[in-house]
Amino acid sequence: KENISETPEQGVFGRYGSGPGQFNNPSGVCFDNSTSRIMVAEYGSNHRIQLFDRKGGYVGMLGTKGNGAGQFQNPLGVCVQPKTNNILVAEYNNHRVQVFSNAMNCADIKSKHTIGGPNASQDTGKFNCPYDVTCNSQGHVIVAEYKNHRVQIFDEKCEFVRVIGTTGQAGSANNQLNSPYSVCVDSEDRIFVADYDNYRISVWSGDGQQFIKHIPLSAAPYSVVIDRYDRLIVGLNNNTLIVYDHANMKQLQSFGGDGSQPGQFDRIYGLCVTDDNTLVVSDCSNHRIQMF
Numbered sequence: 001k002e003n004i005s006e007t008p009e010q011g012v013f014g015r016y017g018s019g020p021g022q023f024n025n026p027s028g029v030c031f032d033n034s035t036s037r038i039m040v041a042e043y044g045s046n047h048r049i050q051l052f053d054r055k056g057g058y059v060g061m062l063g064t065k066g067n068g069a070g071q072f073q074n075p076l077g078v079c080v081q082p083k084t085n086n087i088l089v090a091e092y093n094n095h096r097v098q099v100f101s102n103a104m105n106c107a108d109i110k111s112k113h114t115i116g117g118p119n120a121s122q123d124t125g126k127f128n129c130p131y132d133v134t135c136n137s138q139g140h141v142i143v144a145e146y147k148n149h150r151v152q153i154f155d156e157k158c159e160f161v162r163v164i165g166t167t168g169q170a171g172s173a174n175n176q177l178n179s180p181y182s183v184c185v186d187s188e189d190r191i192f193v194a195d196y197d198n199y200r201i202s203v204w205s206g207d208g209q210q211f212i213k214h215i216p217l218s219a220a221p222y223s224v225v226i227d228r229y230d231r232l233i234v235g236l237n238n239n240t241l242i243v244y245d246h247a248n249m250k251q252l253q254s255f256g257g258d259g260s261q262p263g264q265f266d267r268i269y270g271l272c273v274t275d276d277n278t279l280v281v282s283d284c285s286n287h288r289i290q291m292f
Contacts, residue, residue: 004233004243006255007263010278010291013056018046021058023287028077028132029270029280034085035104038280040289041075041089043269049078049089051106054274056289060106062087067094067118069111076269077132077182083139083156086112090133090143095120097133097143099158115141115158122148122168125160132182132223136189136206144180144193151183151193153208162208164193172198174211182223182270186246187230194221194234201234215249217242223282225271233279235268241281260286 014023024044031038037059038052047065049072052058063072077090080102087100087109096117101110120128128147135141139156150165165177172178178197185191189206201215201224215232223235230246243253256265270282279292 003253004241004255004279005292006253008281008290008292011056012262012288012290013052014040014288016287020061021050021052023050023289025269025284026282026287026289027269027284028075028079028090029272029282029289030079031272031274031280032080032085032087032102033275034080034102036275038272038274038289039078039080039087040282041078041270043074043076043092043284047072047074049075049087052289054278056291062100062106062109069098070100072098077130077134077144079134081135081139081141081156082137088133088135088141090130091117092129092131092146094118095127095129097127097130097141097158113158115143115154120147124152124163124167125154127152131180132194134183134185136185136191138189142183142185142191144183146179146181149177149179151177151180151191151204151208164191164202164204164208170197174214177202181221184224184226186226186232192224192226192232194224196220196222196237201232215244222268223271225273225279227273227279228275228277233271235265235271235281237267239265239268241265241268262290265290 027043028041049062073093116127132144141154170178182194191204203212219236219238232244266285269284
């Protein structure tokens with residue numbers, strides 16, 4: 001379990017723009033084990049998902065601006081559902097999660113259906129500005145919902161199951177969240193929520209019924225991921241990455257800082273790990289991806 005390199009030895013790709021392989025505010029990232037591709041959601045004016053090989057080589061893209069099938073309005077989160085290999089995209093301004101088929105040929109990737117939308121809502125199964133989406137090992141869908149201050153859990157068929165938090169009410173009690181930005185699961189399917197305005201990570205049982213603990217932070221968390229060694233990695237709004245040991249949540253590493261040099265960041269809006277445990281960081285306002 002070596003420390004993560006504090007310089008992007010695995011590469012840096014992207015720059016500001018709207019062309020293939022260019023970015024306008026990249027946000028959520030995920031690694032698709034079925035195709036060995038990195039997917040990047042662009043929150044800015046490009047309104048799309050771009051696909052890259054594991055080295056950062058451009059493969060293709062999904063979406064245009066809009067609210068129809070296969071279109072996006074400020075996509076923030078992206079993940080791949082186990083078992084089905086469906087691609088799920090959390091759209092901030094369409095207030096929905098859009099579900100796509102998956103294929104090696106990007107032209108064959110098609111929109112299948114949506115969860116939520118088209119308008120903001122506090123109803124269960126609906127959303128108000130979803131920020132992130134992930135899935136557990138059973139394919140259950142977990143959505144961090146920024147403006148409703150909650151996380152919603154759906155089954156593998158995208159049917160509503162449960163809410164974590166108090167709908168529409170920000171708070172700091174154990175059963176409350178305040179502007180959750182990101183969500184991930186560990187090897188036991190426990191749920192880790194980046195509880196942004198509470199400056200903490202909120203940890204819950206896999207079914208969302210039991211609060212486990214809080215992990216206090218020195219700054220607000222933008223993004224979270226669990227790596228292949230079950231270490232928790234958190235991207236903070238002071239442009240620092242923090243690595244925690246899974247067993248006791250002891251801090252193992254802290255690196256980064258403000259700037260545009262390799263290993264520096266300007267808003268760490270997304271994190272994922274590849275199958276060889278390369279850490280992929282969405283460096284949002286630097287309009288690039290860094291790999292460690």
